[in-house]
Amino acid sequence: MSEVRQYFNNIWLALFTAAIGMKTTIRHLFTSAVTIQYPDVKLKLPERARNRLYVNIDDCIGCDQCAMACPVDCIDIETIKGTPDQDLGVTSTGQKKRLHVPVFDIDIAKCCYCGLCVYPCPTECIMMTDVYEFSEFDRQNLNYHYSRMSTEEITVAREKLRKADEEAAAKKAAAAAAPKPATPPPAAGAPPKQEGGAQEQAKPNNPS
Amino acid sequence: MYELLQNLLGDSLLVYVIGAALPLLFVLPFAVVAVLLEMKVSAHMQDRVAYMYTGWHGVLQPVADILKLLQKEDTIPAAADKFLFRVAPFLVFMGGYAGFAALPFSSAYIGTNIDLGVFYLLAISSLSVIGLMMAGWASNNKWSLFGSMRSVGQIISYEIPAALSILVAVMIAGSLNLQEVSKFQDGGLQNWIVFGGPLPLLQKILLFPFTLTAFFILFIAGIAEVNRTPFDLPEAESELVQGYNTEYSGMKFAIFYLAEFANMFLVSGIVVSLYLGGWTSPLGDVMSGPIWGFFWFVAKGMFFVFLQVWIRWTLPRLRVDQLMYTSWKVLTPFLFLCIFAVGLILVL
Numbered sequence: 001m002s003e004v005r006q007y008f009n010n011i012w013l014a015l016f017t018a019a020i021g022m023k024t025t026i027r028h029l030f031t032s033a034v035t036i037q038y039p040d041v042k043l044k045l046p047e048r049a050r051n052r053l054y055v056n057i058d059d060c061i062g063c064d065q066c067a068m069a070c071p072v073d074c075i076d077i078e079t080i081k082g083t084p085d086q087d088l089g090v091t092s093t094g095q096k097k098r099l100h101v102p103v104f105d106i107d108i109a110k111c112c113y114c115g116l117c118v119y120p121c122p123t124e125c126i127m128m129t130d131v132y133e134f135s136e137f138d139r140q141n142l143n144y145h146y147s148r149m150s151t152e153e154i155t156v157a158r159e160k161l162r163k164a165d166e167e168a169a170a171k172k173a174a175a176a177a178a179p180k181p182a183t184p185p186p187a188a189g190a191p192p193k194q195e196g197g198a199q200e201q202a203k204p205n206n207p208s
Numbered sequence: 209m210y211e212l213l214q215n216l217l218g219d220s221l222l223v224y225v226i227g228a229a230l231p232l233l234f235v236l237p238f239a240v241v242a243v244l245l246e247m248k249v250s251a252h253m254q255d256r257v258a259y260m261y262t263g264w265h266g267v268l269q270p271v272a273d274i275l276k277l278l279q280k281e282d283t284i285p286a287a288a289d290k291f292l293f294r295v296a297p298f299l300v301f302m303g304g305y306a307g308f309a310a311l312p313f314s315s316a317y318i319g320t321n322i323d324l325g326v327f328y329l330l331a332i333s334s335l336s337v338i339g340l341m342m343a344g345w346a347s348n349n350k351w352s353l354f355g356s357m358r359s360v361g362q363i364i365s366y367e368i369p370a371a372l373s374i375l376v377a378v379m380i381a382g383s384l385n386l387q388e389v390s391k392f393q394d395g396g397l398q399n400w401i402v403f404g405g406p407l408p409l410l411q412k413i414l415l416f417p418f419t420l421t422a423f424f425i426l427f428i429a430g431i432a433e434v435n436r437t438p439f440d441l442p443e444a445e446s447e448l449v450q451g452y453n454t455e456y457s458g459m460k461f462a463i464f465y466l467a468e469f470a471n472m473f474l475v476s477g478i479v480v481s482l483y484l485g486g487w488t489s490p491l492g493d494v495m496s497g498p499i500w501g502f503f504w505f506v507a508k509g510m511f512f513v514f515l516q517v518w519i520r521w522t523l524p525r526l527r528v529d530q531l532m533y534t535s536w537k538v539l540t541p542f543l544f545l546c547i548f549a550v551g552l553i554l555v556l
Contacts, residue, residue, distance in 0.1 A: 029249065034256075035255075037257075
């Protein structure tokens with residue numbers, strides 16, 4: 001008896017559950033779709049979304065802090081020290097710029113979008129934007145060059161720095177030589193100390 | 209239709225060609241519409257939108273799909289039985305397409321008005337089993353072979369409930385000719401065989417539960433015969449890759465697809481002709497006539513095509529033993545009861 005009941009119960013359950021399922025699907029047939037037609041319609045990103053990096057090069061003082069903070073070394077900065085007679089302008093936050101920035105490259109293909117470079121920046125010139133559509137056919141195109149200095153400007157700046165360094169070195173040598181003409185060895189030792197400092201700043205120029 | 213053509217053009221080869229090609233005028237556009245219907249309905253049932261870019265709301269997508277399939281490379285496995293591999297999809301399609309010959313689209317059009325229409329339909333639709341078996345065997349692929357084995361077992365099993373439920377309608381209508389069965393149900397909704405046919409009221413009331421059961425079972429068996437979910441074990445993507453058509457590509461795959469959609473409508477057409485009045489208008493004399501007949505037949509058929517799509521995107525696939533259980537232990541006994549009861553009521 002119970003087997004017969006089981007048999008009919010099974011049939012009833014099969015029909016009943018199929019009906020429930022079909023009710024669900026027909027209801028969903030007439031509910032509006034949740035699809036967002038992506039390239040045509042875009043969702044608004046959260047305010048603090050981290051996507052492509054942008055550098056406002058006008059505000060950059062070349063302090064290299066972002067490059068040092070970067071865990072994947074995707075930021076490449078080279079600087080040329082400005083000479084005292086040059087006025088490199090001020091940033092929008094009022095800070096005086098002392099360095100030329102001939103190279104400010106971000107290899108966005110390496111970037112891990114951690115945002116760690118954004119926080120140390122003293123002038124808030126490096127930032128995360130909400131741009132996320134920047135695929136390229138060539139990987140080289142993902143290496144963004146933010147510096148706007150032309151080759152001539154770089155050469156001029158470098159030349160000026162070299163001259164200023166030479167002048168400073170000559171002055172130092174003269175100053176060292178003047179008060180103590182009797183003791184040449186310390187005078188010969190002093191200028192390299194100065195020169196070494198200048199070279200450190202100028203070092204990135206040499207390879208290029 | 210064949211007789212008419214013969215009268216018009218005489219007994220020439222042209223008559224055969226035209227007569228055979230006419231249903232194609234319906235089947236091909238229908239397949240295009242059905243592909244779109246399937247995709248759109250399935251998408252909206254899952255709260256998606258499906259194709260949106262090819263034409264207005266993606267209506268041209270099936271056309272694009274056909275163009276794509278036409279230019280695709282047609283690969284044949286090196287170890288396949290090349291002849292059988294090539295023949296199989298056409299045989300499968302032929303099995304479905306030949307059924308359209310006995311389907312009355314309207315009072316003025318039936319492919320060939322033979323007296324054994326239903327019997328012919330049952331017989332010719334079994335032809336596709338051979339095609340499926342050939343496809344699976346010739347592919348020389350274990351998934352294909354599994355799929356075709358399953359499909360053969362399934363189709364042969366479900367042929368019995370299908371034939372028995374057809375028998376219920378045939379007993380009431382008293383004819384095996386689908387055109388006659390359709391004519392028998394003329395005169396409105398209440399004359400449809402699912403509601404007992406145009407018989408005295410007492411008989412109709414007594415017949416109704418049995419005809420309704422037989423109607424449901426015919427539809428279920430029909431879905432099983434065309435291998436659609438929840439009876440799509442021969443294809444069973446999750447278990448058998450694509451079943452018997454795993455190795456097929458390009459145009460041959462398209463023919464399999466076409467056969468599936470042709471079969472979908474064929475099954476719907478059989479259900480409609482036998483139980484839901486075929487081409488007759490549900491409103492009696494209103495909107496009846498050969499043209500309206502065609503409209504009603506296609507409209508009813510499309511409803512059942514939609515129902516098949518709806519079921520497909522609702523129910524999960526049955527297990528093999530559940531499939532056999534359903535056929536042999538549920539559908540067949542119920543139909544025996546139906547046939548017995550209907551016979552008794554008709555005699556009384």
